[in-house]
Amino acid sequence: MRVLVSGASIGGPALAYWLARFGYQPTVVEIAGRPREGGYAVDFRGSTHMAVLGRMGVLDDLRAVRTAGHPMTFVDRAGRPTLALPADFAGGDLEVTRADLSAVLRRHGEALGARYVYGDHLTGIEQDDEGVRVAFASGRHDRFDLVIGADGVHSGVRRLAFGPESAYVRHLGAYVAGWDVPDVWGGERRSLLYTEPGRMAGVGIGEGNAAAFFVFRSPELTYDRRDPGQQKRILRDAYAGMGWETGRLLAGLETATDLFFDSINRVDLPRWSAGRVALVGDAGYGATLGGMGTGTAVVGAYVLAHELRAADGDHRVAFAHYEELLRPYAERCQKGGDTTGRFFAPGSRLGITLRDKTLSIPAMMRWMMKAGESRTNNIDLPDYPFSRSDSASAVGTNQR
Ligand SMILES: Cc1cc2nc3c(=O)[nH]c(=O)nc-3n(C[C@H](O)[C@H](O)[C@H](O)COP(=O)(O)OP(=O)(O)OC[C@H]3O[C@@H](n4cnc5c(N)ncnc54)[C@H](O)[C@@H]3O)c2cc1C
DSSP: OOOEEEEESHHHHHHHHHHHHTEEEEEEEESSSSSSOSEEEEEOSHHHHHHHHHHHHHHHHHHOOOOOOOOEEHHHHHHEEEEEEOOOHHSEEEEHHHHHHHHHHHHHHHHTTTTEEESEEEEEEESSOEEEEEEEEEEEEESEEEEEEOOOTOOHHHHHOOOOOTTTEEEEEEEEEEEEEOOOOOSSEEEEEEEEEEEEEEEETTTEEEEEEEEEEEEOOOOOTTTTTHHHHHHHTTTTTTHHHHHHHHHHHHHOOOOOEEEEEEOSSSEEEEEEEEEEHHHHBBBBSSSOHHHHHHHHHHHHHHHHTTTHHHHHHHHHHHHHHHHHHHHHHHHGGGGGGHHHHHHHHHHHHHHHHHHHHHHHHHHHHHHHHHHHHHOBBBBBOOOOOOTOOOOOOOOO
């Protein structure tokens, strides 16, 4: 069975790994010209995430590249701490850069026969009873049995097979941006964050490099997602007159070539599959930031591949089981994204003070971390008999 997976970040490589392990022939096509490097850190938290990584056999490789975590300190205009959060608040049980995670998943999949093609993307999908005919931007055409969109919140597969993004992606009232800046702070790894009503300017510092991290509240803006010049102008306007180190961070924006800019949004579809096409990860159930989308993408890929194998490749049965099992879980995790904007950039001075005072109480901070973790554990994964061999996991025992 030939499966085309669009997107080589997290969900795509995780799915390709399992498909290759089960004897399918996965090809992953990635729009970027080559594997990404560096970038922001993502985290896994709770026993479900860790058990699925354990079953993939990637934990040792991930632990070898784990970051040391970033304790977060919120500061006032003069740089005095107002709230200190430990490294595991943002870093969970295991934190790695998205690029390192992607590379480890890819390597393990390639070893089993998964193929990767960089610098191309789908421009057409036509389904019939026998399979899917796809057209690539490079001019190539090919046929596959199934096509899976693992190409993120702004999925191209979703656009081609389900309809325009505006029908499925909801703006959650805030924007997030990041770019590398010269490290003039030095010292140990940490994040410093300064908040004024409706906007937060921050910097993550570590091992000789630093990256700006900004979140600001705003109604939906109209801009070209491929035009960094426009995005830089939006940022300069949104942060005009902001105190602390903001001016220095914005100065670094002028020459930044790696700007990340997006709305904080949430993907909601009534169905995650259409015929022989299905979605995994952020493309189907993402929330840009705060929705624990990395772990959900890995769990989603695990369930989708196992359901395909359990149904002996019958995609109708497999896609229905995948969605039935994962949807309540994914939606609960997604909810975290609803409050990300308000958390980083409360709308008033009172809101900022309340956040800082409340989370300075250790019991409140622990409660918030527990709440996040309990969402990530809130699924009873079937104990698929064909995949028992390499797991020392604590995941549920719902036989299928
Ligand atoms: C600043 C920031 C910090 C974050 N921190 C965390 C965190 O700490 N913990 C956490 O769990 N999550 C975090 N997230 C969210 C996390 O990054 C995503 O949930 C996760 O990467 C989803 O993986 P994915 O593979 O579904 O999609 P993505 O990672 O978005 O990958 C999609 C891939 O598809 C490619 N692509 C796009 N369009 C096409 C196309 N048309 N054809 C082919 N390829 C295409 C892209 O280049 C990309 O490689 C963070 C997000 C941001 C923005």
